[in-house]
């Protein structure tokens with residue numbers, strides 16, 4: 001989703017957006033329906049929900065934050081997709097208090113698993129919201145990216161602490177409750193009954209490169225985006241990505 005108005009933001013979203021858009025296109029072809037039902041659990045102010053609605057899909061965003069839901073409503077109106085975006089206050093733990101089971105062609109769970117008390121339950125609930133052949137898009141903080149970032153900032157003890165911590169936290173001051181390896185995320189997806197489709201590393205280099213290099217060198221942003229795109233699919237780079245994206249697909253469904 002390269003955004004010409006916010007070029008740096010593209011570095012955070014481009015890889016995930018490409019994979020997600022492709023997965024949605026495949027559901028459109030498989031179902032024969034142009035407009036899919038999409039659930040964005042922890043969808044916040046609509047970073048993904050609004051662009052998904054702009055593709056013509058109906059998106060339900062569940063989020064505990066009234067402020068985020070208010071921002072979502074405004075953003076959806078600005079993008080002229082208010083009729084296809086519904087915000088509901090709730091959380092992944094009590095997901096079925098606010099949405100139905102088994103009603104969605106795709107469920108997005110982006111940047112949320114880090115904050116829920118029980119990540120396995122969070123993934124199980126996201127999967128239980130899917131229709132039988134539906135697809136799960138899971139994005140969560142990567143352990144290795146955080147270790148690398150702490151070490152490069154000179155916080156060597158914190159980097160080592162994160163490596164040995166079961167939740168991948170670097171200390172009491174760490175604002176992120178859980179980080180994951182690609183293997184852990186794959187285990188959560190499989191534990192919820194799906195098979196693991198495409199796995200991508202997100203922001204492998206972007207958070208480590210001094211902003212001045214990207215902002216002042218002509219063509220640098222585009223070159224970095226291409227580098228991120230190429231590295232994202234290579235398992236060797238998953239170990240050091242800031243975030244990890246995993247597609248969960250129905251057992252027996254055609255792969256990415």
Ligand SMILES: C[S@@+](CC[C@H](N)C(=O)[O-])C[C@H]1O[C@@H](n2cnc3c(N)ncnc32)[C@H](O)[C@@H]1O
Pocket residue numbers: 041042043044045046047048062063064065068090091092093109110111112115116117
């Ligand atoms: C980092 S933001 C990600 C927002 C959006 N998914 C995105 O990718 O831009 C995390 C979001 O998760 C929401 N959140 C926190 N705890 C949650 C929970 N237990 N269930 C669902 N959403 C939660 C927050 O309100 C916030 O909007």
